[in-house]
C-alpha cells in the first residue's frame with residue numbers, strides 16, 4: 001500500500017541547528033498515527049513539515065507517491081489537510097460562522113454550508129451553541145468547535161497538535177470519547193502529537209517515538225508501549241511508573257535489555 005505522505009532523507013534546520021533528521025517516515029491511509037517524545041524532541045516541527053506548513057531543509061516529500069516540488073505544496077494540496085492545535089484560535093463571530101469558515105473559503109453554496117454545519121454541530125454535541133459568540137466558550141466547548149471546524153472540510157489527513165492538553169480531566173475524557181467515535185465513523189486518517197500516554201493509548205493505532213529530532217521507534221501502539229527499545233525505554237519508563245496498566249504492568253525490562 002502506497003503511503004499518503006512519505007518523507008525521504010528529510011532534515012529540518014533552524015539557526016544552524018538540526019532540529020529533525022529523519023531518513024524515512026510514512027503516513028498511511030486510514031491510520032491514526034501518534035507522535036510522542038520528550039519536550040523539544042521535534043514533534044511539532046515534524047507535524048508542520050508533514051502538513052506542508054514548514055519546508056524541510058533537505059530531502060524529499062512524496063504525496064501519494066509523487067514528489068512535492070521543494071517540499072512546497074500548492075494551496076490546492078494544502079487544502080486537503082486540516083490542522084487543529086492546542087489553542088483553538090477561534091475568530092470573532094458565532095460558533096456557526098467559525099465552523100463554516102473552511103467551506104466559506106471554498107465557496108460552498110450556502111444551503112450546503114447550513115446542512116453540513118448542522119451535521120457537525122450535532123456530531124460534536126454542540127448544536128445548542130450554534131448562535132453563541134465563539135470567543136465566550138469554555139475550553140472544552142472551544143475545542144469541540146475547533147475540531148468540528150477542522151473536520152467539516154472532510155480532510156484527507158487531520159493533523160492534531162496537543163488538542164486535549166489544556167482541558168481538565170473529565171472534559172478531556174468526554175471529548176476524547178466523542179472524537180474517537182467520530183474518527184472511527186468517518187475513517188479519517190489522523191496524525192496526533194501528544195505528550196500524554198493515556199491519550200496516545202486511547203486514540204492511536206500506530207506510534208512513532210521521536211527523541212532529539214530522530215525517530216527512535218515506530219510500530220503498532222500496543223507493541224511500542226509494551227516493548228520499548230533501548231532508545232525509547234527511558235522516556236516510556238517515566239510514564240510506566242504512573243500508568244503501568246497502559247504500558248503493560250508485566251512489561252519485561254529484562255527481556256528488552258537482553259535484546
Ligand SMILES: Nc1ncnc2c1ncn2[C@@H]1O[C@H](COP(=O)(O)OP(=O)(O)OP(=O)(O)O)[C@@H](O)[C@H]1O
Pocket residue numbers: 014015019037038039040041042043044045046195
Ligand atoms: N524556527 C526555529 N528556530 C529555532 N529553533 C527552533 C525553531 N523551531 C523549532 N526550534 C527548536 O527545535 C526544537 C524542537 O521544537 P518542537 O517544538 O518541534 O519540539 P516538540 O517536541 O514539539 O516540543 P514540546 O513537546 O516542548 O512542544 C526545540 O528545541 C525548538 O526550540
